[in-house]
Amino acid sequence: MTDDHYQVTLGSSTRVRDDLRDVTDLTAVDWTFEGWNTQQHTHGLHPYPARMIPQIVRALLGYYENQGVISPGDLVYDPFSGSGTTSVEARLAGYDTKANDINPLAAFLTLAKARPLPVDRLEAFRRDLMGDLAVELRAVRERYAAGDGFEELEEPEVREGWFPQPQLYELCTIRDRIDELEATWDGEHAADLARFFRVALSRTTRETSYQRNGEYKRYLIPESNRGDHDPNVYELFDREVSANVDMMRSYAERVDHERSSEVYLADSRTAADVATDSVDIVITSPPYGDHSTTVAYGEFSQDPAIVAWERTYDEMRNVDKIGLGGSARKLEPLETLEEWSPSLEATLDVLREKDGRAEDALEFFTDYYAVMEQVARVLKPGHPIAWVVANRTMSRVNIPTHLITTELCERIGFDHQHTLAREIPNKKLPLENAPENTPGVTGELMANENIVVMTAPDD
Incomplete structure (x- = not known):
């Protein structure tokens, strides 16, 4: 590792800058990126489960620029936006971006992280928001201690027992102050500014609970x-605001403010907001397909979204249910998937032999296939898609998601280019779980990923 620690070895001797624009061979990159800073610019604004690291996107964009396939000003699409890694990196590289996610918190975070803000407007909004806030929150505590009510505050639909008091009232006070500022702001960017400061409130909400x-x-x-x-709610919120403003300042200084970022609270199984043949490159990390035992995006998002973003309890409880393979999914299982993917067929056979969760796996891949079809529709012919997938387990059976992804995409007409393996050195995912919910019984989950790189059908 050199003094410039944002470097990666390509092959035995070639080195590239931290922007990874010099990548000319995808197979020569050490995709683990262990030790790299993954919190630069706005990437560090807010935690999110199973977040894709920015260096993957950076390297892929650099490679395809060098190949002459894409160039700044083109459109980058992410059908599973999460917290916005693809959108942020694409904006830093000079691209327009579009993204979908069914999780309200994910959609809000992506917009807050990807849209740069004028620093002078950012600081002005901050002064108005933070001015005498400490005094107001102290008054909330005094009122609570005196036994006074808070009829003027609309309490969020959080479940009883999840928050201390009077801290929940203090969080609501900050929420209402952001609401008022957004409604009365004299100038442009009111919605974007309010969204940005709600990110700090969202993180404070989680830390307070x-x-x-x-x-x-x-x-x-x-x-x-x-x-x-x-x-201390004020201290937590003030700390988050200060850190986030610094990150946005760094981001705003580097990004082209004339480019655009759109995020749709929408289902990528239909991708209704993305036009046919409009996308130049897709870079995405699909969900792992088991919200109940592996990564519960909705559970993580529930209280922050309800308090900071004023979403309802029922809406947030439904996030994991409507995800790929979720209990409230709408697509019927597509039995012919097994004919199109030998790897899926073999996996389902093993699951059925041991009376495992074959139906759950089939439902997930049916939904995933619908997204593949939409990616084929929106992506320009011959242009690249990178699926960053993990091979998780179900009923103690390894699911070879990278092979299934390749086979199902090839059925649609995609052309397979590379499957690039990477370890997950620091990703916050459970490495073990208890699939049978039996005390003392655990099963391995995932500690590695594969980047499946393909090109869209030519016709």
């Missing part, structure tokens, strides 16, 4: 420890 630290799924800290949990 009784959510157990280090967990993306919803787990309460032990009741015996809750008496010691008395967070």
